[in-house]
Amino acid sequence: MSEARTSARPEWGTLIGICLTFFAIGVTVNVLVYEHVGSAVKTIAAAGIVLSATSELAYIAVRDVGGSILAALIAGWVVASRFGLLAASLGTRIKVGHLQRSCAALNCLDPNVGVAMQQTTPSGVMSAFWWVTGALHLGWWCGTFAGVFLGNIIGDANRLGLDAVFPALLLAIIANLLRQRPGFVAAIIGGGLCAALLPIAPAGTPIILSLTGAVVALRVPESQVAKP
Amino acid sequence: MTWTLVLALSAIAYVFKVTGLVIVGGRQLPAVVNRCLGLIPAALVSALIVNSTLGGDDGMVFDARAIGVAAAILVAARRAPLVVVIVTGAAITALARAAGIAV
Numbered sequence: 402m403s404e405a406r407t408s409a410r411p412e413w414g415t416l417i418g419i420c421l422t423f424f425a426i427g428v429t430v431n432v433l434v435y436e437h438v439g440s441a442v443k444t445i446a447a448a449g450i451v452l453s454a455t456s457e458l459a460y461i462a463v464r465d466v467g468g469s470i471l472a473a474l475i476a477g478w479v480v481a482s483r484f485g486l487l488a489a490s491l492g493t494r495i496k497v498g499h500l501q502r503s504c505a506a507l508n509c510l511d512p513n514v515g516v517a518m519q520q521t522t523p524s525g526v527m528s529a530f531w532w533v534t535g536a537l538h539l540g541w542w543c544g545t546f547a548g549v550f551l552g553n554i555i556g557d558a559n560r561l562g563l564d565a566v567f568p569a570l571l572l573a574i575i576a577n578l579l580r581q582r583p584g585f586v587a588a589i590i591g592g593g594l595c596a597a598l599l600p601i602a603p604a605g606t607p608i609i610l611s612l613t614g615a616v617v618a619l620r621v622p623e624s625q626v627a628k629p
Numbered sequence: 630m631t632w633t634l635v636l637a638l639s640a641i642a643y644v645f646k647v648t649g650l651v652i653v654g655g656r657q658l659p660a661v662v663n664r665c666l667g668l669i670p671a672a673l674v675s676a677l678i679v680n681s682t683l684g685g686d687d688g689m690v691f692d693a694r695a696i697g698v699a700a701a702i703l704v705a706a707r708r709a710p711l712v713v714v715i716v717t718g719a720a721i722t723a724l725a726r727a728a729g730i731a732v
Contacts, residue, residue, distance in 0.1 A: 418712040425719075443635065451639040455677070460638060470634065478641040483673050485645030490666040492650040493658060499651065506650035507643060511677060515670050562723030565697035568678045569718025572701055573711040575674045584671040591672030595679040600688035611676030615668035619661065 409528035411516055419512055419533055420540035422570040425563040427544020430454040432552040437461055441549045448545040453510075454567075456481045459604045479605030486612065487514040491530065496523045508534045515574040583621040590614035692731050697722030 410416075427448070434457055435444045451457055456477040464473045488509040492502070494517070505527070517530035547555070558564070578584035591614030598607035658666070682698045683689050701718035709717075725731060 412710075415711045418710075418715050421712075422715055443632070446632075447635045447638075450635055451642065453639075453642055455681075456638060456642060460634075474634065474637055477638045478645075481638075481642035482645050483677075484642060485649035486666075486669050486673065488646045488649030490649075490669045493663050493666050502651050503647060506646040509646050509650060511670075511674055515674055518667065518670050560723065560726060562693070562697055562719035562721070562726065565682070565694045565701070565718040565722035566715055568681045568694070568698045569701040569715045570711070571674050571678050571681075572698065572705050572718075573714035575671055576705045576708075576714075578671040583668055587668040587672040588675035592675035592679045595676035596683060596689070599680065599684060608673065608676045608680055611672050612669060614672030614675070615665050618668045618672070619665055623664075 409520070409525045410532050411529055415516070416532060416536040418573070419516075419570065420536040422512075422566050423537040423540030424544040424547070425540075425558070425566040426454050427541045428548040428552075428555060429544075429558040429563050430457060431545045431548030432555070432558060433458070433461060435549050435552060437464070444549050445545060448541070451477075452507075453477075453481050453484070476604040479603070479609060482605075483511075483608055484509050487511065490514065491517060491526070494518065494520075494523060494526045495530075497527060501527075505530060508538075510534075510537065511571060512537055512574055515571070515578075519577055581623075583618045583623060586621050587614040587618035590617050693722045693725035696725045696731060 431444055431448055434447060435441065438444050438447070447457060459476040459480040460473045464470070488506050491505065491509060491514050495502070495505070497505070508530075513530050513533040516533045517526045520526040520529050575584070575588065579588055591611035594613055595607040595611045598610060602610070678698070682694050683691065685692075697718045697720075700721040701714050704717045705714045
């Protein structure tokens, strides 16, 4: 992701990186979910139906500290609400029918929207979105099965630094956005607000409140571009 | 986690997504709203980076992940390819853990 994308398909290196990252996330998250659920079928079903590692983790985190089922569900929903905002963000850039729009909506995740939004044409946005969606699904499903059926062999995945893979992927994806001043301001305020609220706010809330960064960044003229 | 909970967890997530892309995204929005929506990925994803780097059971924790992600930031700033950024983050985190630094 070293240059702004102009072609429809992201580089193979990017797609492979996203695939491997989601493999790692699939392994680490589903080892954890399997431990809590105790059923391979339910773990795999949750991986496919919920299709949100962060929502599953938010649910587990609240239950782990003794929270009620409702509180855990709300935490999962709050975390998932960002997908609606990402979807709305993507929706303004594409020109497709209701069927494809609905299919895209169900697959809106952080990396595919992040990469797609850097394209310059509506067809490029949609094409990049589906390429990245395919790569992350491949990695996620392979990781899910590996986590469920080989979790005991893999052992502590964090020992391999796999818990740093997701933030590193997201960082690489938004690197180009950070080179434009409005994007940089939005990211600094969003990230800073999240860090400030993390110790005090309920799970998921800091992420949603980070939207303030996008609102504040509206005041930064688009013509100002940060030096690379 | 029962089947009901799995479905409940996913149902609202689907509603959010479909509302965002199908209903809101299909309309012609004012320019300022469009621009704001364009900035949302930067704000939200950076918050997610902070959350997945510093988040823990007790709120905020500073462990090996922070060292790994800091290294990834340095590499990304030098316009390294995506795979290099990811591998750097994971490798430095693993090394920091192995060395017993900020475990």
